[in-house]
Amino acid sequence: MGRTVTFDGNEAAASVAHRLSEVIAIYPITPSSAMGELADEWSAHGSSNLWGVVPTVIEMQSEGGAAGAVHGALQGGALATTFTASQGLLLMIPNMYKIAGELTSFCMHVAARALATHALSIFGDHSDVMACRQTGFALLSSASVQEAHDLACIAHAATLEARIPFLHFFDGFRTSHELARIAYLGDEELRAMIDETLVEAHRARGLTPDRPVLRGTAQNPDVFFQAREAVNGFYAACPEIVQRTMDRFAALTGRAYHLFEYAGAADAERVVVVMGSAGEATEETVHHLRALGEKVGVLKVRLYRPFAADAFVAALPKTVRRIAVLDRTKEPGALGEPLYLDVVTALRERGDVRLANETLVIGGRYGLASKELTPAMVAAVFAELSTARPRRHFSLGIVDDVTHESLPFDSELDIEPDDVVRAVFFGLGSDGTVSANKSAVKIIAEETDLHAQGYFVYDSKKSGAVTVSHLRFGPRPIHSTYLVKRASFVACHQFSFLERQDVLEVAAPGATFLLNSPYGPDEVWSHLPREVQQQIVEKKLQLHVIDAHRLARTLGMRGRINTIMQTCFFAISGVLPRAEAIERIKESIRKQYARKGPAVVDANVAAVDATLAELHRVTVPANELNGRERPPIVALEAPPFVQRVTAVVLEGKGDLLPVSAFPVDGTWPLGTAKWEKRNIALDIPVWDEVLCIQCNKCALVCPHAAIRAKVYPGGAFADAPPAFKGVPYRGHEYEEHHYTIQVAPEDCTGCTLCVMVCPAKDKSNPRHKALDMKPQAPLRETERDNFRFFLDLPEVDRTTVRGDIKSVQLLEPLFEFSGACSGCGETPYVKLLTQMFGDRSVIANATGCSSIYGGNLPTTPYTTDAAGRGPAWSNSLFEDNAEFGLGARLALDFQRAEAEALVRTLAADLGDALVRGLLEGEQHTEAGVRAQRERVAALQAALPKLGSPAALRLRSLADALVRKSVWIVGGDGWAYDIGFGGLDHVLSLGRDVNVLVLDTEVYSNTGGQQSKATPLGASAKFAIAGKGTGKKDIGLMAMSYGNVYVAHVAFGAKDQHTVRAFQEAAAHPGPSLIVAYSHCIAHGYDLAFGLEQQKRAVATGYWPLYRWDPRRIESGESPLQLDSTAAPDGLVEFMRHETRFRVIEQESPKRFHELATRAKTELERRVRLYQELAHLHLTAHSGAAPAAPGRG
């Protein structure tokens, strides 16, 4: 083997694509984002393509935009590529038809991913690429990281000759994110594969006024059809070209590929046909079964379109009698999934008489959204083929107890050879476990003869997330495309995990178990849960402990235990000789952290040296099972659905849930996050009730609704737990009431924002505030009881709440304990929205951070009040959220109008007072809403007695008479980029919708790509050297409509302003836009300082606070009220507080100076513009009329 590298699938494909392209247009989407990011980094660092030129990489506003840009570049004669997945690929389909219809040489790379149906999933399957099989693209499938590298090259080469565009794909996550050692294709090899005359021919087909042609005509019935058929010859020729290209590649590299690759017995009777990474696991299983004497084989599909039926038939062994086709997609209502249908057709059309008539073909679905395909499942398929009457159609890997389509399988079957070291690590996202394991894979793959594989599983939370790393090391290439089931090494990097999940289920008998434990070797045993003790004894595990957290603290590693735990792994796993391993870790640290500076390198190297002395083997007592039993996953009082479904998922056993456990249409109950007690905070706030000035700012800023304020009648205090704190309420509005600030100890993430904002200091000892952080563990049980009692205390009467921040924070949050980052700057706004309007809101949520922390299983944060009311929440797509929310408004308005018409129809029977109240009652205040609800209740009581068809119809519409608040929520990626067209249109329509833009100024959810909200001077992916253009002023654009209410808010700078803006936006009868400054981990600083940074942002004018209220025009005032002053001189200081800006200064002080100067100039201009606008005097607006009250 020549040069080898350790790549994941994304890097493997991108490495080839970048070197073979001139123009790269992309848009980030999981799991393909890394391909575009790498291409951008390479170009930014001056890496050239095969022709010595640095490819142009451009980020577009959507995948639709990227496809358009690529189409244009191709038409311009450039070699272009793009990378995408899932919904992004769907957005490219219109251009794909065009690109194919114009016979354009082009190769795109797709990390195949599920499509959003009943739910979104970021994980891998073939739903997206299968949705493109009709576009005219060639579809080429890679099954492994090596193939993603090789077939990328073959696709780029073949498209030049075939002129058919190629979609090269591999399985999202399984291949795109698997780290493996592969043979690297050097420039010389790529050069040998690319025919320069074909490149020139492609260029010559480009549009140029020197040889002008016309493309994209419109054609009539007389000619369109024939012209469409003109491409047929190219499709017929394509498979042969691909095979020829594969053969050339084989001659060059020794790695042979075929359109259809058969492996197994030459005389196989049973064959599985499969495409993608599952082919690897299937082939492993075939080898296993053949060793047992079974006549089985696997046919792996590489070129799926054009489907070369002859080659397919030729690749099958002549002896085959039964075929099972496995599809990684679902086409409800079809006779079968697409690969199955193709196989049936191919056999029927091209097989000999026996093949065509006597071969039984069955089809199964597997692996949707990265569901595992294991050898056990594959063995079940072969077993099914052996039965007398195999099922024609089946599903694989799940239990379908409803339609009974699933195949049973033996989950205990393990076919992995003993000479493969298998290791599983349970870590916390923030402790660096995955980074360390990636580095371990690289060390072994690059420095030894062993083959290595790393695959990493993340949970859905952005704070306190659990990561599970699956590593394999072995003497042969590793084809196991599934998670490790039996590990010889298990590491648990957080002691608390032992209480929450069964980390030792995966441990093989005799395995080594490394535990990061606050308890030493002599005392740890009695602290282990009994279930853990039992497994250690029964499986005869070798237990080692280290107190990595203490050691990391001592060494100044700030919670990063990765280097320590990695050293332990190498010290006791035996993968490498200990001394050699230690040297290699140090070398890897020097390489890995070179960019972070010598202080970081030194700290990590010191950690390696300090670790071995702290690592201890534990003598396991023979039969001393004295630990506590693991507590139940959710509290016993949780609702049945949570017990039955959610708890199983939380335990990590969601794969075992049968189909019947699930709602059929993706509809889920609210209020599940409260049952997931994550206990991730090491320290939690403790309230000093004497010092507290009862301002409620802590409750406002808490991103997780984990600290709350309540006012309640003094008497309610009587049965409180002994440690519960309550003091008389300070204020006249609630006399003889008590007041409590209560923390939810198991839900707090320990971000400290509440402590930072707390203004109440002890005058004698100002270090002590009304809120101080204290260790959680000793407080957990007491505060848990207190929080339970607190929740049962009566909620404040909403009609008594005024508009000030203190009052508003007495309202119950209906958004709690989300999976957002610790210290998140978005969620306080969402929580505020639910406090103020949650009981009457419909929320349309764009895909992004807010949809993930808002709606990603296993538990979700939106919840209900005691009356069962709460936000009705839904996520449609990324790109259509404004339109989706508008649709909800239209439905509500329509229903309300119809209900009102029916009320009028029934007026005589209902009585004047009720009718007038229902139709004309004020509904802009809490009292008004309550009165209307009471009237609707009276109406509902009266309707059954009327009995008329109108009355019956009104029963299901009556609730629409209560005014509903529609909120369209999303991030800046949605509002400024992909969804801007729709947002702009919705704002223009005058309908009563409220748009909340959670502006982090970057694509946060997909990992920090620049958006049009990214400010001038900030470094982001696709703006590595600092964004050279200014932030789009979306507020100003919305103002131009004249009738849109616009507010620019920053809760950390002026909380009352934020509350006021929310109130005014909701009350505005037309469209409202709130642009909300949201500090974010993608800004690069400790979010404990998020509020301070918000203050700086506002003080400098970087983030002006304002409200543009068209209603003010009528009273002769300027619609724009500036609510903050600006001191642009502080801008540079503001910038220096964030890594995204500071990184530019470190890298190039000159560029920083230049960008900062420009940023300041632009800021000064904007300040002047706003000041001018604030003095505008318009007599009447000229935009569309605000919606009539009846419509909004």
Place this chain on the structure above:
Amino acid sequence: MDLSTRYLGFHLPHPLMPGASPLVDDLDMVRRLEDAGASAIVLHSLFEEQIEAEEHGYWSATEGPANTFAEAVTYFPQNDEYRTGPGDYLERVRRIRETVGVPVIASLNGTTAAGWLQHARLLQEAGAHALELNVYYVATDPDETADAVEQRVVDVLAAVKQAVAIPVAVKLSPYYSSFARLARRLDEAGADGLVVFNRFYQPDIDVEQLEVVPRLALSSPHELLPRLRWLAILSGRVRPSLAVTGGVHDAMGALKAVMAGAHAVQMVSVLLREGPEVLRRVRDDLERWLVEHEYESLRQAQGSMSLERCPDPSAFERGNYMRVLQSWRP
């Protein structure tokens, strides 16, 4: 009039130079300083602690959230160009060195033995003509003895002297119980210059917010007095050349410092307030005064009012202090 002086082995046309300040951040300002006649350029300190904090901060900000979430393996672009460490500062030294013809004195504040050495070498390589070690240390640990505090300064100097060939000055605070003794020990350890005194950021108190607020007010002329005393005490009794910093705002201040024993006079506050041209004015005023008073050269006045040479040495000693206090009686 010959105003020349010798400082750190350099023959300078006069003793006036800008002290460590943010003035040198701007190359145009550096040129203006030279044009105004600065006899040397002293850079503000390279703070090892800040570099370390920056490295750890960058590490936390970029690595902390990395590999924690399936959709975002990282949140920041990988940038090969990113440099932590003293790159900016070294670049500034190089640029200033290229820009001006006068000696360039880099300043260093280290926190670790390795850091002092490594950065001292880098500053020498970047072209600094001399180093000023800014020993900025507030001894808050009650278990640390005065000897240990002094030893720390001596050790740092000795190590840096070993590491570099260029002259090294030590900039000190007045908060040593035996300042003269420390000066002698630094002399023995090879110091080429002593700079008195460092001016610390002074913590102030915000009584409304109950917060400690770090401040650095510009100096005032009365701050010169303790410096005069210690220059006078050291002058002629230690080998290293002496520089004053803090409180010199005009020619009279400069002259007093020189008479007390200073070989170099560093000015900051007045330059920040009034611009670099002040240097020329002070130089001219100094020259005029010397001419008017029929001095042959500045060197004639240098150290004339030191403890060793002044007519009443006790004026610099403790009794003086008591008398001044008594003179405040109404």
